[in-house]
Amino acid sequence: MPHAEKARRLGIFDTVIASDEQTNLKGIETLAAIRDHYPEDFVYAGDCKADLPIWAQARGAVLAGTSSNVSSQVRNLTSVEREFVRDATVRAEWMHALRMHQWAKNLLLFVPLLTGFSFFDIEKVFSVLPTFTAFSFAASATYLVIDL
Numbered sequence: 001m002p003h004a005e006k007a008r009r010l011g012i013f014d015t016v017i018a019s020d021e022q023t024n025l026k027g028i029e030t031l032a033a034i035r036d037h038y039p040e041d042f043v044y045a046g047d048c049k050a051d052l053p054i055w056a057q058a059r060g061a062v063l064a065g066t067s068s069n070v071s072s073q074v075r076n077l078t079s080v081e082r083e084f085v086r087d088a089t090v091r092a093e094w095m096h097a098l099r100m101h102q103w104a105k106n107l108l109l110f111v112p113l114l115t116g117f118s119f120f121d122i123e124k125v126f127s128v129l130p131t132f133t134a135f136s137f138a139a140s141a142t143y144l145v146i147d148l
Contacts, residue, residue: 015037015038017030017033017034017037026050027050027051027053027054028053030051030054031053031054031057034054035057041059042058042059043058043059043060043061043062043081044058044060044061044062045061045062045063045064046061046062046063046064046066047063047064047065047066048066048070049070049073051070052070052073052074052077055074055077055078056077056078058078059078059079060078060079060080060081061074061077061078061079061080061081062080062081062082062083062084063080063082063083063084064084065084065085065086066083071083097143097144097147098140098143098144099139099140099143100136100140102139102140102143103136103139103140105139106132106135106136106139107132109128109131109132109135110125110128110132113125113128
C-alpha cells in the first residue's frame with residue numbers, strides 16, 4: 001500500500017513525502033522535497049543524524065527514538081514539540097529474559113575451527129553459524145519456559 005494511501009486512511013496528515021522505488025529521500029533531498037510543498041513553515045518528525053539539516057530549517061521537531069546525542073543537537077536547532085523515547089528498559093528486560101549472555105558458551109562450537117587452523121576458512125565458519133544460532137535460540141527458549 002503506497003504511503004499516501006496509508007496516511008489518508010489515518011486521516012491525520014496533510015501530505016506524505018516519502019522515498020519510493022525511484023527516489024531515496026534522505027537529508028538534503030528530503031529538505032528539498034519538503035520545501036516544494038511547504039516553502040515557509042513546517043514541523044519535521046525524524047529519527048537520525050541525517051535529519052539534522054531538515055530540523056535546522058523546521059519550525060519545530062518531533063523526535064522518534066533518536067539517540068541522546070542527536071536529541072541534544074536538535075534542541076540547539078529548533079524547539080522540540082514531542083519526543084518518543086526508545087524504551088531501553090524493555091530491551092534490557094528481553095535481553096535478561098533471553099539470557100543472551102549465556103550465548104557466549106555456544107562459542108565453543110568454533111573451537112574445532114580454531115584448533116584445526118580453519119578459522120579463516122569462510123565456508124567452514126558459515127557452516128557452524130546455523131548451529132550456533134540454533135543452540136542459542138534453543139537455550140533462550142528453554143530459559144523462557146523455565147521462567148514461565
